[in-house]
Structures are given as structure tokens and as C-alpha cells.
Amino acid sequence: MTAQRRTKRSFGDGSIDQRGENSFRLRYRVNGRRYTVTFHGPLTDARKELRRLLHDGDTGDHVEPSRLTVGSWIDQWLAAEAPGRRRKKVSQRTLERYAQLLRTHVKPALADKKLQKLRAPDIDKLYADIERKGEIAPRTAHHVHVVFGACLATAYRKGIVANNPMARVERIPNPERQTFNDDELDTDDIGEGLDETELARLIAGFEGSSLYPIVVLAAATGARRNELLALRWTDLDVGNATLRIERAWEQTRKFGLRLKPPKTKRGLRTIELDPATMAMLGQEKEHQQRIVASIPDSLSVDLSLIKLPTTALLFPTVPKAGDDFDFSKPRNPRNFSKEFARRADLVRRKAGEADLPSFGKTRFHDLRGIHSTALLDAGIPVHTVAQRIGDDPAVLLRNYAKRKRSKKANKSVAAAITAFASEFLKK
Template sequence: MTDKNARHSKRSYGDGSIDQRGEDVYRLRYRVDGRRFTKTFKGKLTDARKELRRLLREGDTGDHVEPSKLTVGQWIDTWIAAGAPGRRKKKVGQKTLERYEELLRVHVKPKLGAIRLQKLQATEVDRLYTHLDELVDESGDRQIAPMTLHHVHVVLNSCLSTAERKGLILANPMRRVEQVPNPQEQILDDEEADADDIGEGLDDVELARLIAGFERSSLYPVVVLAAATGARRNELLALRWINLDIDKKTLRIERAWEQTKKFGLRLKPPKTKRGLRTIELDDATLTMLLKEKERHQRIIAGIPDGPHVDLSLIKLPAGALMFPAVPEPGEDFDFTKPRNPRNFSKEFARRADHLREQARKAELPSFAKTRFHDLRGIHSTALLDAGIPVHTVAQRIGDDPAVLLRNYAKRKRSKKANQSVAAAIAAIASGFLGK
């Protein structure tokens, strides 16, 4: 037999055959449920035989995955186009979808996009993570935050898990990844942080000083309500006056703003069923809201502040927001026009920083750097420090009790909590020491 004939000889192995195509290159042919399949294998003949037996065995057990030239990049595009379904086979929200697409397009596709999906190995993902973790800018600072890298891992894992469920790959290589990014305790974005960050916390005096600094600002009623309820920014800015029950002293949270590239600013239901809730209000907060409503009624009626008049007959427009956008000079007040959430957070941050700087220059006690989202954590912390049960606090802020408790344990404990612990320990010790 000539060398040429030897290179192209076929050897039968039950329902399959091996055709040598070159040095350590073999074409595997086999049948599964009557269908023909072909796979190119690079390696020794003994290993090619093992691979063929594996393919035939998978055909017998129903685990066979049809060979495909689909690349990682192509599958990412398909998964995003399908709405990035997860374990529950449901599409994610538009803003979340855009964030997933950005993470995979910027960080994954450049390195892994051209690799065939079925050939992707855990070692290649490990190398990607190492590469991303080592990226630095001109000043030597890392370009990608640990939390962002962790988000890349979570999204890529979800993407490949869907490919496994659909039978496109035999097993998700992410299960063998060893360089799993550590999110540490960094947060990317004010609203993106959500329940993943409970904030450093302010004591009662510091919080009062912060809120007082906003008293002459249009942000004041939103800041007060955030501190008094622990509600999310996008929930607060979506509140309408019909959500307030004056007689029951409650506030109904039933929707939130979502800021997306595709649709812009639009309303959506709360992120989870826990988000749909009714919050009890204290008298002081209710009074503040009624004053804000009266201010809106005076604007509608054209009545200046000061004179006492009966405003009960003054009706606000249908769908009037509690905290609408502040009109530009020359514009009429539109009670249904929403504030821009991101601009709102930036304005809060600027004013909070200004208040801190003022206190520093005057050599007065200041407070920690505070984002608007931190008011949610401050509210939760105050309730937990006061001994309110975790499940009650979680229900009030629309959160998972386990997540709330985990983040409360991670953050620096407040002085009040430390004092409570010290008092409890002292009481226990006095009991068994007889003092």
C-alpha cells in the first residue's frame, strides 16, 4: 500500500469509521439515530479511537451534541437577541440586556469571540480573566474594577449555561474555571449597586445635618422620603400622588423608572415581587409630602405661597408625579415629566460634597462621603440596629432578607450597634458573674 493510500485508508469501528487525513489528523465518521456525522480529530490514532467511542456512547445515552462551527461570538449574539434567558428561561429587562451585551462585547468577544463554541476550554477563560485583571492605564491604575470583572464572569456563565441547556455544548466549561473574579466590595454605579451595597452609614446627627443641607434644594423632599423609607431612587422618582393614602398613612411602590439606550426612560414594574409593596409613613414624613402636594396645587391654581386658602378643590393632572422635573426657565411646569435619574444622583453627589467641604472649612464635624443610594442602606441599618427583625426590614425596602443580612454583616458596624452589643454582653456577664 502506498503512503498516499495509507493516509486515506478507512478503518471501521462498529457504527463509525476513522479516515486518516494527514499526520495525526483523522476524520471520524459515525451515525446517531440514523444520521451521519463527521468530526476532525487531531492527535494520535489511539486517542482518535477513544474519541469515536465517546461519540458513539453519547449517541446511545442521548447525550450526543451535534458538531457545529458556531463561534463563541456568534452564540453571544444569538443569546442577546433572544433576550439573554437564564435558568428560568425568561428574558431580562432592557437595561439589564444592554449591560450584558456591553460586558460581553467589550470584554469577552475580542479574546474569545472567534473560538468555536464547542472547543472553548476553561483554560482559555482563565487566560481571559488574567488578561483583564492585568490591564492598567498610563498611571498604573487597573482599568477594570473587580466588580466589573465579576459581572463579566456571571454573564458569560449564564450565556454558556444556556448553550448547554440547548444542547449546543456537552458541558459548560465555566464549571472548570479556576480564576473566578473576586467582586471584593466595590460598586459600579449608584442604581446598579441596588441591594448589593448597604453603605457606610451615618449616625442620627450626621444624617440630620446632611438632610438639612438640602432644605432649600428641589431635591429635599426626595432626600427626606429616601431616608424615611429606604426606597430606591428609580422607585421614588416614579411615585405619583395616587400612590399616597393619606388616611392610612401609607405609600404604595408599584413601578420604577428604567433608563435604557434603546427606549430611553420608561416605566417598568419593580425588579422582583418583593419590590411591589406598601410602606407605612411616620407623621413628619407624611406632613412633608402634604406640603409638597399643596405646593403643586398652588402652582396649578396660580396662588402664591403664604395666604391660607382651601385647596381641596384643586385637582392635579391625571398621573401627576410627586417629584416631577424642574422646568427650565421659560417652561411651564409639567407635572408628568420625570426627572432624569442619573442627573438627579449627580446633583445629589455635588451638593453632598459641597456640604462636606463647607463643614471642613468651618472646622465643624462632617460626615462620610455619601451617595444618594446610601440613604437606602442608612435606613435599613437604623432599623436593624434598633432590633427590627430582618424579614420586616427586608419587606419594607423590597429586598431579599438573606441579601440584606449578608450586606449588613459586611459593612462597618455603626456606633449604635457596637454599643448595643457591648450592653448585651455586659448584661450576660453580670448574670453569670453575679455582679
């Protein structure tokens, strides 16, 4: 075959010119407009591609050839605020998380690839490389897949690509995949579970710290960090011993720290509080009232007439030495989590690493799981627990299934099995 050969066809069928080994130029017309595309592969596949292009032109599914790259499309998708099939606008924090995942894990490998030339094997290789490097947790790798899939689905929905290559991907990251390190299960995605005794010892280690009331309320309610830090005293109903959660902090690069509704509609909820937690919050409020009125702790006075600002937070930031106390100034959520981690590690070292090895791994967010696990182990219905913590029952059950069962739960299971078996083993 010569270096350049044209396969003769009728005007309506287009034409194929060979440009090199396994390289062909396809010419065709759709609605009177002429198009030229380059195809790499054997001649038989080039003919199939030409027939597909002509068929798409007849059915109205034709997609105009474009030199748009994967990287450029990702930028366009993010600039449009990551539109999806549900047309639900994502939060700024979520948008920035999408950008971080795509920028860090997809762009380095595929940014220069023509979007219309992207194929499933390219994505399979990307996922294989991510798994081989082992630099991120399995759940994070799955998040990359979900976000990149949404990005490509939008391109297909808008007619920018003829087919969505994600539909043929075979190497989808498994969020449940277990990874091992030094013969220990990597629990980064699951979080640490503590029983009642361990949790009590952890919380006791925070006594005397400004973090103590926040840790107590987190363990007692299962509320999210950004919900707790956004609570105001006006959200507390002392008479009914309830706490209303209707806002949360959102920390973004673009807007900094700002208030927004909870993560989901389920997040808008009223939580019942136990007497001990109510007493703790009462002490915290009295402490702030004394600061407002400049009354020392040693002086016994009636504080009921001292009013806090309507925007006063339950847990405002602690001012630096010499600065005035601003009851409406929030704590930095990320700094708070880091401070919690340092304190938890300190508690672990004081208690002895062999005695409480999991304390150093416990994150503040794990208190939410510990709270819900304790309620489920106690036999509280799933939908009731989900409503309390503002979560989807299905998500709650999935996370619960991953956690280690407490000793109390194991004893309850053993007792139930014993009672059940004794019924049908009676002689």
C-alpha cells in the first residue's frame, strides 16, 4: 500500500485517506457541512468509524470534531460549578474538593489528552496507577472516579463527546478495598471505635481544656464538627432540654469561613439532650456570662439577669492574651481538628500506648460514629438514630457495618443466639 491512498467512495459515503501506518483521514458531510477527522487503527476499524459518523449524522446524534482536551474540559466543568444530571448546585466547599481531586489525580495523567479521543483503557490505566502508588485511601480513589465520572457524563449529555468512555471502564476503584500496612488494617476510612470506658477516659483527658465542652457535646449528640462550632445559645431550649441544629460553617478558599445550612436537609433537626450534658452546657454559659459582666468565678452572684449577645456562639474562639473576648467569633474548624488530634495523642501517651493504642488514631469526626454505634448497639431503631445525627439511614447502616462491634454488642448477640438456640434444641 502506498504512503497515501484514498479509498474511493460515493460522495454521500465520504472518503478515507491513508496518512501513514494505521493512520487514516476520514472525510464526510453532515447537513451539507464537510468534516475531517483523523483515525488511528486498522483500515477495517476506520471504515466502521466512518459508517458510525455517517449514521450519527442521519439520526441527529453527530458530534462535531473538537480539539478540546480533558484538562480544558475539567476547567470548563468546574467553572460552570460542576453541573450534574440533577441540576443541584453543589456547595463551594464541595466544588473545591472536586477541583482538588481532579487537579491532583486526573490532570497530571490525562490533561493533554483530546477529550473526544479519551477511551476506557486510558481511565483504567489511570485507576491502576493510582492503586499501584497507594498514596490515597481506597475511598478517596473511589471519590476520584465518581467526580471524574460526573465530569465526563456532563460532556456526553451536552453532546461534546459521542460516547461516555466511563461506561466501559472495568477497573472502578473499590471503596471497600482493604489495604494492609505492617499487618494492621488501614482504618483511615472507617475511623476508630471506642467502647464506653475508653470514650470516658478519652473525654476525661480533655478536662481543663477549652475543647472539653465541645468534645462532650459531640459524643453526646453525634453532631458534625462544623454544626457544633456554629451553634448559638439561642439554639438551646433549656426548658425542653433540646438543641436545634440549623446551620454549619463552611470553610472555602474562595469565601473563607461562612455560615450555610447543614450538609443535607436531614441536617435540620432538633436533638434531645441528657441531664448531664445540659448541666455541662449550663456551666459553660455561666462562664461566658461571668466574662461579659467581669465577675470572677469565686464570687457567688445571680447570673440570670446577665444577657449574652444574640449571636453569641456556644463555643467561640479563645482570644489571644490582651485581646477582647468576641462571643460571635468562631473557631477555625481545621485548626480545631488539629488541636483535638494533638490532645488525643497526648492522652494516649499519658495513659500508655499499649493501654490505649487507638487514642492517637481517633479523629474528632469519629465521635459521631461512636455515638451512632452506641445507640445502634443499644437497640435504638436505625431511622431514629439517623434522624438524630442528620444522616441517611442507608449510609448509617453501611458505616455501622464497617465498624468493630463493641463488647456490649457482642454479648447481646451471644445472649440472643443462646436464647434462640435453646428454643429449638429443647428435648
